[in-house]
Amino acid sequence: RQNKIALRPLAGKKVVVTAGGTVERIDPVRYISNDSSGKMGFAIAKAACELGADVVLIAANTKLAPPSGVKVISLESAKEMYDAVAAEWNDTDILVKSAAVADYRPKEVSEQKIKKSGDTMTLELVKNIDILETFGRLKTSQFLIGFAAETTNVEHYAMDKLHRKNCDLLVANDVTKAGAGFGIDTNVVSIYDGDGLVESLPLQSKDEVGLRIMELAAQRLSGAKL
Ligand code: CTP
Numbered sequence: 001r002q003n004k005i006a007l008r009p010l011a012g013k014k015v016v017v018t019a020g021g022t023v024e025r026i027d028p029v030r031y032i033s034n035d036s037s038g039k040m041g042f043a044i045a046k047a048a049c050e051l052g053a054d055v056v057l058i059a060a061n062t063k064l065a066p067p068s069g070v071k072v073i074s075l076e077s078a079k080e081m082y083d084a085v086a087a088e089w090n091d092t093d094i095l096v097k098s099a100a101v102a103d104y105r106p107k108e109v110s111e112q113k114i115k116k117s118g119d120t121m122t123l124e125l126v127k128n129i130d131i132l133e134t135f136g137r138l139k140t141s142q143f144l145i146g147f148a149a150e151t152t153n154v155e156h157y158a159m160d161k162l163h164r165k166n167c168d169l170l171v172a173n174d175v176t177k178a179g180a181g182f183g184i185d186t187n188v189v190s191i192y193d194g195d196g197l198v199e200s201l202p203l204q205s206k207d208e209v210g211l212r213i214m215e216l217a218a219q220r221l222s223g224a225k226l
């Protein structure tokens with residue numbers, strides 16, 4: 001029995017994972033999105049499930065098969081993702097924001113397909129709500145894990161985001177590195193907390209990275225700081 005508890009350190013905990021890239025509609029057939037495949041978030045959801053948690057996976061624009069045993073909510077936009085996180089928030093123990101959320105959305109969404117007209121076209125964009133920052137401000141006992149994909153000054157931006165969004169852990173990847181980034185099955189990440197670097201993981205599968213992130217979260221949640 002002792003062993004069982006140690007192997008399922010997130011038993012009784014609710015983990016909410018956001019994954020994929022949001023879709024911001026321009027008209028019924030066009031949208032703005034990004035290259036996120038959702039693989040990192042799905043790997044985290046799978047790991048959390050293996051560690052015993054009740055997992056809600058909020059997924060935007062992914063083509064992946066959901067891990068078994070996980071409740072999946074599929075949606076498109078940042079606004080819908082915000083609403084979905086809000087609906088789960090009260091009894092959330094760990095929120096993992098691995099989704100790539102569009103920073104801006106079209107100001108107007110056309111109900112009809114936009115017709116071609118002049119030689120140039122301007123699309124006005126407005127800022128989306130920052131989901132992680134909002135819940136970072138609201139957090140009481142929830143454990144927040146943020147992500148950052150950077151191309152330069154990784155540690156500097158990671159620590160800035162961690163503090164600005166009140167995260168407990170921030171997972172940063174340098175997407176210029178071979179084996180890291182969008183669409184592939186591997187990743188190279190560094191994990192930070194409020195004191196700085198916790199650990200830099202070598203190149204490994206997103207499944208392994210996901211498991212390590214959730215193990216760290218479980219340890220931190222139980223009060224251990226390893
Ligand atoms: N994030 C979010 N809501 C947004 C934008 C970002 O919840 N509207 C979250 C992401 O899910 C991620 C973290 O914030 O966990 C960092 O996202 P990132 O795009 O790297 O940070 P930004 O603050 O948007 O900064 P920038 O894109 O300018 O680097």
Ligand code: CA
Pocket residue numbers: 101102103
């Ligand atoms: Ca951004």
